[in-house]
Amino acid sequence: MEDKKTFIDPDLTKRTVIGPNGEDITVDPIQDYFCDALPKKHEPKRAKIFENFFNWARAESIWVLGFGTGCGSIELYPLLTPRFDAYRFGVQMRPTPRQANLMIISGYLSVKTLKRAIRSYEQMQNPKFVMALGSCTINGGMYFDSYNTINRLDKYMPVDVYVAGCMPRPEAILAGFEALKKRIKAGKAEGANLYAENFETYKANQKKIIRDWNMPDYNW
């Protein structure tokens, strides 16, 4: 039986450093630099009228995290050009996961990228949505038997909208935005709560794939 090697990142090991006055300071990066509090479920507002209004605002102002994975990211840039102009639909690009609402997984996800995608997804704040582009995210697509990519994105994070195609053209992505808007306005896009509820399952699936798991389970 092959014994699995445990990967230890040298930057994340516990160590003692000497402070400016000669005192010893113990640094445990996993504890000090990350917070591993588990995600909480946030109930929607009780009053239906407020929740509907907020959902309308969320649908009309979608801030996309510019996280390009795989070949699909090249289809995202034309969205901002005069020809497609996604700004008309209230779609804007945000450079940081903190401010973004929508994460677009654009194509195949290698295992190495999956780790980064999960970290970015966990840093996004509660009403958060995931859109998956291309057949690679649905069933693996042309990489279905690859040793290095995942087949079903749905196992690792809750997906709101799939846009099929290999690759989908920008028009299809715009149609995907419209589908996502309908879903948000109907109050069905509760991906963040779903993730918090089924956290154990998602985490088990992620850890099955990612061997060098050198971070806390949840690092908002």
Place this chain on the structure above:
Amino acid sequence: MSIDWIKLLFTLLGLFIVLNYGLLQYGLIRRITARIGKRIGMPVYQPYIDLVKNYAMRSQITHGVMFYLGPVFRLVGGVGIFMFMPLIYGSYYWSNYSFAGDVILIMYFMFFGMLGMALGASEGGHPYSFIGISRGLSQFTTVEVPFTLAVIAVAVQHHSFSLTEIVAGQQGGIMHWNIMTNPFAGIAAMLAFLGMMMASPFNVVQAPQEIPIGPPTEYHGTYLGLLQTNRAILYVSESILMVNLFFGGATNWVELIVKSFCVFFWPVFVGLVFPRFRIDQSIPWFLKIPLILSIIGIFMV
């Protein structure tokens, strides 16, 4: 000391008007920018939707006390500029809390928001925040030098540090405006104004594509909503300040809105034409032409 409640009410109403005006103006800027890029662009009311969405975020995290206070300080800076500035000349209620030395207080509030943001962004801990805020502080310091000199020139000219008296001295037609009577100080202040508004040649602080958005990298949800609210108030207040200082103030709301609209769009149009300066280019730039112009402006008085 008795509080004039009606005056307070009018000031808050003015704040509300300025907030809406700023949000609509920001939407309009985005629309014009899009038109220049041959796009249609977002709806004019998009900033309102963004604001509602940000205030309605369900979960928020914090990095510490200063992280909370950063946007609050920034908002205080914006509201502070507004509160102590006369909006409409000759009106008791619309002149807010203008008093004998209000220009000095306003210039302090300009820097105050920046400092609060520096403390808050530093506690966020993102390296891009540090880079952005250090650039912002160093650039704003150099912006303040020509601007302060231009304000001093105007104050010496009118023998007063009170905005109301500076506006009073400019009444009586376009030839009495400070931009006409003291063009060097006026031009220096307008060039410094480009740096204050952080439009394109001097937007290295936020620099999209480079340090993604600089100081507010870690801010989200309500924090970002506060920053957006402040942006609407602050930029309009600064343009009203320029109107008061150099363009003869305003005697009614229409005049105020037309004038501040024109002043507001000066940095926007410059920004659409000129590409971004690096930080080591923009700091010497402010210390060359605007500084020399403002010194000439002082000597002219």
